Amino acid sequence: MVSKHIYLQLILRTVLLSLTALAVGFLFFGEKYILVGFALCLLVVQIYSFIYYVNQTNRKIAYFFDAIKNEDFTLRFPEKLSSKSLKELNHSLNMLNAMVQDIHLKKQAQEQFYQEILKQADIGIMTVNPKGHILYANPTIEKLLNYHPLNHVKQLKQIDEKLYAKFQDLNPFESSIHPLTNEREKKELAVKATAMNLDGEPLLLVVVQDIRKELDEKETDSWVKLIRVLTHEIMNTITPITSISESILKYYKKGENLLAIEELQEQHLQSTVKGLEVIKGQGSDLMNFVHSYRKFLSVPEPDRELIYAQNFLEKVKLLLGNKSGVDPIDISIAVDPQDLELYIDVKQITQVLVNLGKNAQQSIGNQQNGKIDFIAGINRKGKKFVQVRDNGPGIPEDLIEEIFVPFFTTKNTGTGIGLSLSKQIMRLHKGTIQVISRGQTVFTLTFD
The missing domain is CATH 3.30.565.10 (Histidine kinase-like ATPase, C-terminal domain)
Structure with a gap:
């Protein structure tokens, strides 16, 4: 509906420009120069209005995508306009902005929830990329190794060279036990690794546990399996969201440039709405998964x-x-x-x-x-x-x-x-x- 009204507006303005240009030629050859002057002024005004109309629409879409890119959802387009086509375009952009904002907020809430889970875990967890950079290390592992912050595997050499050597040779699905002694205490660290893939990048998920104080090796396996399930569920949900978002973006961009409004197709706008409905459904599924996990974690103390x-x-x-x-x-x-x-x-x-x-x-x-x-x-x-x-x-x-x-x-x-x-x-x-x-x-x- 939006593209139809904009299309009609463009046709009407183009027809008026053509008629005005014909009128200028007709009056000029009829030697009615005063009327030619008025017609030329009218033609200039129409050209300016046409350019302003097209640029206004393109600017709105450009502002919208820039705001989405910068995660700025405060942008609102006025909907009380005399032009029905611009009014409907603004309304659609505002609705799209609200839907994307809702998905973004849910994603942030889910990310914070998972981050809090890992922070509160009584087991050390960290992820390492192939170059040895530590992308994430929860407070428990920093406390176990008595080192903060952990940014690279080479830092383990300052803690214990043998522990660093084990991390260097640690392969997916391997486990080992390493004694770690400092001036205050002695720890028996159970170290286990598993492979995972995030956004196409292979990562190593490493779980470290002081088996003398916390859990035995079976519970370590349970934590690794649990995190693998969480990662699997998240990736299964996020992958379609990423794919659909990229497909939708292609409808509005050609290379690095936004398409002109007259190049937009009604079919693409309909596909955009359907794609956003799928994204919303995927977000709801992930929230249901989070609620199940929250139920597992929020068991109250027994009232015996x-x-x-x-x-x-x-x-x-x-x-x-x-x-x-x-x-x-x-x-x-x-x-x-x-x-x-x-x-x-x-x-x-x-x-x-x-x-x-x-x-x-x-x-x-x-x-x-x-x-x-x-x-x-x-x-x-x-x-x-x-x-x-x-x-x-x-x-x-x-x-x-x-x-x-x-x-x-x-x-x-x-x-x-x-x-x-x-x-x-x-x-x-x-x-x-x-x-x-x-x-x-x-x-x-x-x-x-």
């Missing part, structure tokens, strides 16, 4: 209370219902001793057990004689526990170590944070969650 295990498990059984297929699934409860009490956050542990129960139901499916057992008791070490057992097909051995990694899932639906969230809840309860899948699958929640 004493509750009878028998009553509690009966409630869980009721919440599960009977999601049976052909044959009903038998859900049983066994508590020993009968008056066993659990000191837990009821809502959080209910969430854990319902999640485990639903997983068991999905695993059993339409299997005949399906059975789920909830067992509560006290183990040999005097610790209270709750078990969830099912006689489904079980979990493949090669996936046992992966199921608690955030966002890892073998299902076609779901976010993959159910079991990792359960593990987080158990950690907040100062307890553990373990799984064994041999013949039958058994998840055991142990409370301190």
Whole structure:
């Protein structure tokens, strides 16, 4: 619609210029020189108006793209104009500016969120390019190495030459352990690297951990896998945004110059709107991913209370219902001793057990004689526990170590944070969650 009105304006002005020029010639040969003078003045005014109109439109588009390039979203074009074509053009540019600003703000919020995640991580993380430049180093790794700021791998030589040598020879997916001693303490640093690609540049993601104080090597692997998932999700979302943005820009530029307004096509403007809708959708998908991760990180401290295990498990059984297929699934409860009490956050542990129960139901499916057992008791070490057992097909051995990694899932639906969230809840309860899948699958929640 915008290009149509501008096109009509250009045709009308061109026709008026042609008619005025013909009038000047006609009057000149008719020796009506006074009228020729007036016609010439009118022709000059029309030429000036035509040039001003074209330049005004081009300047607006040039200002718009310059503002976008400089991330300046304060530019606003007046929409209360007498010219309908310019009014609609200004309105479209303002709408486009608002959409790009919204995407930019969401991208900034997401970037700040991920930066905050890495800053708060209890594990050292840094990215290194092929030239040895350290593009990012979180505060934890600077604290572990007692060096700030970290800008290049060569700085490690000042910390420890052997550590520097290990970094020099560190290849993707390799891990090593290095003792680091200073005047205050001795650390056992577990170093692991993985390859990643950002904007076509190969990078090395290095994770460093003091295994004497923080996590063991399995948790290091989990962090690397988690960050790889984050990177994968971000790149899968951002790549189409970059590609579509480049395609849209080609509609309005030829080389380094902007196209004249008469060269714009209605089809390109329609493609621009469709492309921006796709970009908006990609941004929404990334925000949903961020909300899932935020949910995983924002588990509140447990609000514990004493509750009878028998009553509690009966409630869980009721919440599960009977999601049976052909044959009903038998859900049983066994508590020993009968008056066993659990000191837990009821809502959080209910969430854990319902999640485990639903997983068991999905695993059993339409299997005949399906059975789920909830067992509560006290183990040999005097610790209270709750078990969830099912006689489904079980979990493949090669996936046992992966199921608690955030966002890892073998299902076609779901976010993959159910079991990792359960593990987080158990950690907040100062307890553990373990799984064994041999013949039958058994998840055991142990409370301190």
